[in-house]
Amino acid sequence: MRRPPTHRGSTLALSALLLPALAACGGSGSGSGDKKERKADPKVRAAEKLVIYSGRDEKLVAPIVAKLEKATNTKVEIHYGDSAELAARILKEGHRTRAGLFFSQDAGALGALSRAGMLAELPRASLEKVDSAFRGSGGDWIGVSGRSRVIAYDARQTDAAPDSVKELTGPKWKGKVGYAPTNASFQSFVTGMRVLEGDRTTLKWLKDLKANGARPYGKNDAILNGVESGEIALGLINHYYWYEQHAAIEARGGKVHSKIHFLPGGDPGALINTAGVGVLKDGGQNAAAGRAVDYLLGKEAQKYFAGKTKEYPLAEGVTSPVKDLLPSLKSLDAPKIDLGRLDSLKKTQEMLKEAGMV
Template identity: 70%
Template sequence: MRRPLPRRGTAAFAISALLLPVLAACGSSDDKSGESPAKTGESAKKGSGDELVIYSGRNEELISPIIAKLEKATGTKVQVRYGDSAELAAQILEEGDRTKAGLFFSQDAGALGALSQAKMLAKLPEGSLNKVDAAYRGGEGDWVGVSGRSRVIAYNPKKTEKAPDSIHELTKPAWKDKVGYAPTNASFQAFVTGMRVLEGDETTLKWLKGLKANGAKTYAKNGAVLDAVDKGEVTLGLINHYYWYEKVAEVGADKVTAKIHFLPGGDPGALINAAGVGVLKDGGQQAAAEKAVDYLLSNEAQTYFAEGTKEYPLAAGVTSTVQGLPALDSLDAPKIDLGKLESLQKTLDLLKEAGMV
C-alpha cells in the first residue's frame, strides 16, 4: 500500500505551538500519514456509550478500512475527524473539558506526550498497557503505541559498499555532497528532537550545522529521498524503514537499487517512533474508547498495520511477516521516553538556526 503524500509539515507544528505552548509543536505529520485539513463525515460531538468520536492524525485512506472493522468488532458507531496530529492535539487542548474527542489516534508519540503532560488523557487499563512493551507506551500509563517505525540510512550499493554506523559520520568529508534528507518533514524533526533528548541541544545544533555545511541535499519528503538514493542522485538518505519495504512491494526487489541500514549501538539515527492512541478523560466516551484501544491492539488490527503499512506491530504475540524485515527486538534503538518528543518547538528553533527551515 503506497501512502498518500503529506500536505503539511513544519507549518502545522508552528501553528500548534502558537495555539498552546505546552504542545511545543509536537511532531505528528509523516510522509505516510498524508494528513489533510481536519474534517469529519458527520458533525463530531460527544458520544454516548455506544458511540465514539476519534480525532485521527493518521490518514483517512490508511485507516478507514480498520475503522470499519473496529465498528463491527466492538459494536460501536464511530465518527472520525481527520487532520494533522499536532493540530488535532492543539484542538483538544483548546477544547479542554469540552472536547468532542473520545480517542486520539496520533501519528507520533510527541503529540500524545503533549496531551499527557497537560493531564488530558485517562489512565488505560493494565490489561491494555501490558500488551505493549514499556518502551512504546506513556510513562504515566495514559497512552499506548499501536505501530512502530525505525529510522534508517538508505544507501546506493553502486556508490558505497556500506552505510556508516552512525549519523555522526555524515558530517565528515567522506560524505560531502552525498547525503539526502527532508528537514521540513515531521519524521526527520522527531529524530532531531530525539537526538536533543539523548545528546543535548549543543551537540545536536553542531551536528545540524555540520550536515548542512557538508553539502547535504534537501528534499520535501522521505519518499523523494529514497528515490534520489535509488537513482544515484545521492549516496545516502535519512528515511523511515517502511519506505524501502513499500517500494520493494510496489515495484519488485529487482527494480530497487537502494538498500537500507539499521544503525547499531543505540545511535540517535536508529530512533524507533510510535503511532499510538490515548483515551480523553473529558470526552465522555471512556468505555467505547477503551474497547477501541483493545481492538487496535488485537491480532487483526496489528496484522493490518504490519502487512498494509510495513510498520512494526507493537502488541505482544504479533510479528511482522514482511520479508527481510528484522525483528523489532533485534534492533539496537536508543533508549528514550517517546513522550519527550513533544518538545519539538525547540527543534524547530535549532533547525532555523542551522539554516535548514
C-alpha cells in the same frame, strides 16, 4: 462512519481544568407504567458513539475503523488532520473536548497531551500488551505500530552505510546525503537527538550536516528516489519506505539498487517512533474508547497496519506478515528514550531554522 471536515489552526496553549472522566456503559431501564424493572439483555448492547481525532491518514485508517465499528458495536465519528495540530486543538478545547480517542502519527503529540493531564490512565491489561518502551511512562497512552529510522544507501556507490548519523558530517559524505527537514519523521528524530545528546550538540550536528552539502528533500520517498537513481549516496528515512519501494520496483520487473542499514549501538539515528492512541479524560466516552484501544492492539488491526505500511506490530504475540523481510523488532538496537519527551517539536523547528535548514 461519519467524517466531518477537520478544523485546523489551533495553537499549543495548555488548557487547565480537568473534569472526572465519564464512564459510558449501557444500563437497565423501566417503561412508563411498568411495576417491575425490566433488565436489558446483557448480550445486547446499544451502539455507543466514539469521536476519534486521527493524525493518521484517512486512506490508511478508514478501512480498519470500519472494522472497529462492527467489532466493538461502536458508531465512530472521525476527524482527520496533522497530529500536532489535532493535539493543539484538544488542548484548546480543554475539558470541553469532543474527542474520546486521539490516534496520533507519533509519540510526541501524545506526550504533549499527557504532560497537560488530558489523557486517562489505561487499564493494566491493555498496557501489558505492549513493551514499556513503546507506551507512555504515565500509563496513559500506548503505541499501536512502530517505525525505525534507517540510512538508505546506493549499493553502487558504497558497500555499506556508516554506523552513526554523526559520521554523515565527515568529508567522505560531502554532498552525498539526503534529508527532509520539513518532514515530521525527521523532526521527531532531531527531537530525539536533543533529548539524548542535548541542544548544543544537536544544533552543531545540524549546522555541520548542512555545511557538508547535505541535500534537502520534501519527503522520505523523494529521498529514497534520489538514492535509487544515484543522485545521492545516502538518505535518512523511515524503514518502511524502502520496503514499499522495493516491492513496487520488483513488481514491475525492475532492479533495486538501494539497501537500508539499521544503525547499531543505540545511535540517535536508530530511533523507533510509534503511532499510538490515548483516551481523553474529558471526552465522556471512556468505555467505547477503551474497547477501541484493545481492538487496535488485537491481531486483526495489528496485522492490518503491519501489512499495509510495513510498520512493526507492537502487541505481544503478534508477528508481522512481512517478517521474512524485516529484522525482528527485538533485534534492533534503538536508543533508550522516553518517547513522550518527543513533544518539544516547536523547539526543534526553531533549531532547524537557526541551522538554516527550513
